[in-house]
Amino acid sequence: MNGRNERLMAIRRLINSINISSQEKLLSLLEDQGFAMTQATLSRDLKHLRVAKMPDNNKGYIYMLTEKQLSEPTENDEIQITGFVSIDFAQGMAIMKTMPGHANSIAYALDNLNSYEISGTIAGDDTILIIPRDGVTKGDLVRLLKSRLPGFSRELIN
């Protein structure tokens, strides 16, 4: 058909610009633009375009173009007053990622909490290893950081 390529391009544009979670959703968006088709055809189109469906940040799922990765829009750090990036737990320790250059100042703040839970910290440039005292659990540490470290939020925890 004549409009097939137009349709394929419209699909790519939509996927690029909006978070789309299902073919039904995409289908209705396409119909809004005047493309009449069925879910079956859309499924084939997506296969043709090699569009992948991937889990979104612990929420739902989104479709993504795969042939060319989108460059990530700049990491907006204005809101990050303290420079936290994430915290992860492994080998009984906590690994905190920070914005480049922020590790030492945050580690300094951690040390000055003088908390029982934290035995010590080691900071690189953007990573802090937090060594908890024996018997301290992940939950203990999270509670501590949440209550005493301003700007620390639960969503960061893996």
Add this chain to the structure above:
Amino acid sequence: MNGRNERLMAIRRLINSINISSQEKLLSLLEDQGFAMTQATLSRDLKHLRVAKMPDNNKGYIYMLTEKQLSEPTENDEIQITGFVSIDFAQGMAIMKTMPGHANSIAYALDNLNSYEISGTIAGDDTILIIPRDGVTKGDLVRLLKSRLPGFSRELIN
């Protein structure tokens, strides 16, 4: 549960090494390895791991690991990834020795792999501590470094 991290890593290994077209297929492979689970749990695991399903070359579909995309590799990156001396494994972690002053640039490159396997790194002047995520084996780490770090060679491994 205790074996969950091991299961997650097993899933990543399988997806990395084999073309897997459906959860049922992956499920039976996991069962071959002694992991007992249902499709529902596998679906949740794949979501947790942010595994994407994408069309393969006009044939079927395959599952793929989706690491955060690196900014384009430059000559600068190539330069940063020299200066390995050795890598050693102890206490479930990897200790990488580098030429004096090279630790930070290499650790920076390691961090920017955004790999699931590496929970975090800490660099001194000529030593990097690599903390793997729970369930990650020495082999997983070696495979990762070999495949994604230009200049890393197997002969360095103790």
Add this chain to the structure above:
DNA sequence: ATAATATTTGTATAAATATACAAGACGAAT
């Protein structure tokens, strides 16, 4: 033009995947 061939599509359905809900498992606090 017609016929032969290939491509695209819809319908109906099969196949695959996600999730609500309840139950179980684990850890922490009492």
Add this chain to the structure above:
DNA sequence: ATTCGTCTTGTATATTTATACAAATATTAT
């Protein structure tokens, strides 16, 4: 031990996606 809260899992099912088949549409050759 008991309770509370959190995390993980299975069952059953809803939702979502892929495809067999036939029909329609386009393409090519004659």
